[in-house]
Amino acid sequence: MPARNHRQWNDVPGVLKPGEWVDSRIYSDPDIYEEELEKIFKKVWIPVCHESELPEPYDFRTSSIAREPVIVVRGTDNQIRAFLNVCPHRGMMIERRPSGSFKEAQPSGNPKHMTCMFHGWMFDMKGNCAFITRGEDGYQDRLKKENVGLRRLRCEVVFGGFVWVCLNDQVPSGVEEWAAGCFDCIREAVDTEPLEVFHYHKAIIGTNYKLWHDTNSEFYHDYMHYHNRVTGFNDEYFARKNVGFPNGHVNVNSFTVKYEEYEGFESRETLSFPGFPPNQWYMIDFFPGMNFNLRGSALRCDIVTPLGPDKVMIEFRGLGLKSDTPEERRIRIDHHNSIWGPFGRNLHEDLIGVAGQGSTMLPGSEPRRILHGRHEDEFIHDEIGMRHFYDEWGKWMDRSPSNPMEKYMAAAAE
Amino acid sequence: MNANGTVTIDTVKDTVYRSCLLLDDENWDGFLELCHESLDYSITAFSPEINRDMIYFSHDYNGLKTLLEQLPKHNTDHSPLKRHVSVYTVDLDEKNGAASSVSSFVVYQNMLDGINSHLDSGENRLFLIGKYYDKFKLDSGRARLMERQARLDTRRLDKGSHFII
Numbered sequence: 001m002p003a004r005n006h007r008q009w010n011d012v013p014g015v016l017k018p019g020e021w022v023d024s025r026i027y028s029d030p031d032i033y034e035e036e037l038e039k040i041f042k043k044v045w046i047p048v049c050h051e052s053e054l055p056e057p058y059d060f061r062t063s064s065i066a067r068e069p070v071i072v073v074r075g076t077d078n079q080i081r082a083f084l085n086v087c088p089h090r091g092m093m094i095e096r097r098p099s100g101s102f103k104e105a106q107p108s109g110n111p112k113h114m115t116c117m118f119h120g121w122m123f124d125m126k127g128n129c130a131f132i133t134r135g136e137d138g139y140q141d142r143l144k145k146e147n148v149g150l151r152r153l154r155c156e157v158v159f160g161g162f163v164w165v166c167l168n169d170q171v172p173s174g175v176e177e178w179a180a181g182c183f184d185c186i187r188e189a190v191d192t193e194p195l196e197v198f199h200y201h202k203a204i205i206g207t208n209y210k211l212w213h214d215t216n217s218e219f220y221h222d223y224m225h226y227h228n229r230v231t232g233f234n235d236e237y238f239a240r241k242n243v244g245f246p247n248g249h250v251n252v253n254s255f256t257v258k259y260e261e262y263e264g265f266e267s268r269e270t271l272s273f274p275g276f277p278p279n280q281w282y283m284i285d286f287f288p289g290m291n292f293n294l295r296g297s298a299l300r301c302d303i304v305t306p307l308g309p310d311k312v313m314i315e316f317r318g319l320g321l322k323s324d325t326p327e328e329r330r331i332r333i334d335h336h337n338s339i340w341g342p343f344g345r346n347l348h349e350d351l352i353g354v355a356g357q358g359s360t361m362l363p364g365s366e367p368r369r370i371l372h373g374r375h376e377d378e379f380i381h382d383e384i385g386m387r388h389f390y391d392e393w394g395k396w397m398d399r400s401p402s403n404p405m406e407k408y409m410a411a412a413a414e
Numbered sequence: 415m416n417a418n419g420t421v422t423i424d425t426v427k428d429t430v431y432r433s434c435l436l437l438d439d440e441n442w443d444g445f446l447e448l449c450h451e452s453l454d455y456s457i458t459a460f461s462p463e464i465n466r467d468m469i470y471f472s473h474d475y476n477g478l479k480t481l482l483e484q485l486p487k488h489n490t491d492h493s494p495l496k497r498h499v500s501v502y503t504v505d506l507d508e509k510n511g512a513a514s515s516v517s518s519f520v521v522y523q524n525m526l527d528g529i530n531s532h533l534d535s536g537e538n539r540l541f542l543i544g545k546y547y548d549k550f551k552l553d554s555g556r557a558r559l560m561e562r563q564a565r566l567d568t569r570r571l572d573k574g575s576h577f578i579i
Contacts, residue, residue, distance in 0.1 A: 052464075053463070053465070099463055099464070197464050198466065200461045200466075200468065200569070201461075201570070201571050203570070203573065203574070204570060204572060206529050224489055226488070227484055230487070330469075333468075333469050334469075334472060337470060337472065341470050341574075342471075343457055343470055343576070343577075343578070343579075344471070345488060345576070348491070348573060348574045348575060349490070352491055355573060358529065359530040
């Protein structure tokens with residue numbers, strides 16, 4: 001067919017059904033973005049960091065979910081707890097650094113306390129208010145320490161030591177139940193012994209967070225990774241299946257990667273994870289936008305923080321075993337970096353792809369169809385992973401992904 | 415410092431500056447000609463977020479050569495990287511025919527692709543800051559790179575790069 005005029009361009013292409021495309025306004029509409037923060041990101045479990053980032057009592061790590069600042073601390077009982085990183089006095093952000101230890105004193109406060117630098121209010125590692133400066137002088141008996149503890153948040157450490165936080169006190173299930181079995185495929189590999197983060201970098205990209213999740217959820221874009229495709233792909237690569245789980249999560253089944261056939265790569269058979277055969281590769285696409293990618297000798301985790309309809313921060317972590325020898329760790333790092341590092345082969349291409357999508361779907365751009373309509377018996381070029389995700393998204397938002405101005409209906413394509 | 419030492423220091427500085435001009439021009443073969451066959455090249459950073467030293471990229475001479483030869487097979491951001499470098503210190507170990515230097519660098523992206531080239535091309539964006547920690551083999555009046563560690567302060571790397579720093 002020749003290039004289309006505006007009417008033809010807006011027609012449904014071919015005989016695709018709703019559910020086999022999404023409307024680009026779900027990636028660009030500011031109102032939909034705000035609604036996503038309220039209806040999804042403030043309601044579900046979000047991984048904010050890994051427990052190895054705060055290994056000792058009094059260690060902390062800061063993050064944010066849906067604009068709400070979050071602080072995660074390890075207590076003297078070795079328990080990890082999460083709080084809003086907000087002083088109950090005047091709303092100052094209590095801790096401004098990304099990580100550190102409260103063992104050391106701060107100019108405004110004593111050691112072993114979280115101290116708000118503004119007026120010196122102090123809190124212990126359980127979020128109790130420990131000290132109000134000139135408390136009785138100012139508040140007499142109208143307000144006491146017991147009245148002004150921090151806002152505690154639901155927090156669990158699960159699935160390889162990731163720290164999960166939920167802003168919703170009434171969240172109906174824990175992380176385990178929310179995951180609905182999607183982690184089972186790598187459970188032994190990540191839960192037999194402690195993991196440790198060895199890599200961290202972040203990207204802020206001018207695109208919608210879901211477009212990054214889409215890229216992680218479809219393998220059809222292996223055409224973009226031309227070099228890998230022409231040198232290393234085999235029949236097994238294409239024989240993997242997407243497996244949907246409740247709550248919008250998706251697995252991509254494993255196969256044995258023959259790294260030695262990729263030009264410029266070496267075999268990775270020597271190093272793996274507990275109970276994980278060498279050179280296997282599982283991916284977990286976790287609703288609403290996190291990705292866990294266990295590929296041979298390294299685990300990668302992407303955590304998205306939406307910053308606007310057309311802006312997302314992605315934090316990239318690489319993990320190995322805490323028990324790694326220096327030589328083993330070095331091998332894991334090299335393997336991780338060759339594909340997933342900021343100067344690696346694939347990540348740069350993936351990020352160019354979603355940045356390019358973001359540039360055509362700016363707020364106010366003309367709505368258009370983004371096709372998710374490939375059916376290939378659920379093998380990796382089947383776009384069932386994205387369709388599964390958007391069906392869940394529609395339920396949470398009560399909007400139809402194919403026409404977000406209408407209420408959710410179960411997609412015909414499913 | 416004797417006259418010979420001064421000349422050697424200038425030779426080391428010249429290698430650092432030439433390496434940056436060649437990298438700016440994406441003349442990878444030219445850059446490799448400045449390197450010794452035992453080159454150890456790495457891009458590293460310390461992350462206060464995870465409180466850990468990190469290696470973002472690491473290759474020996476042959477690994478780097480292979481990777482650079484494969485660049486045409488990759489989709490990449492075509493925006494050239496332009497390096498601004500100051501050599502801060504050069505330390506000579508002439509007895510062992512070796513030298514080391516520390517240089518500060520700032521790397522800009524001279525936008526070509528950007529996000530939307532209609533808007534972005536021609537603009538310069540700060541991409542990275544950091545320091546080169548270089549080691550050299552002094553031989554026959556040349557200072558060849560044995561080790562280059564590009565140590566980044568930048569950890570927000572956005573789209574990243576296929577180009578070495």
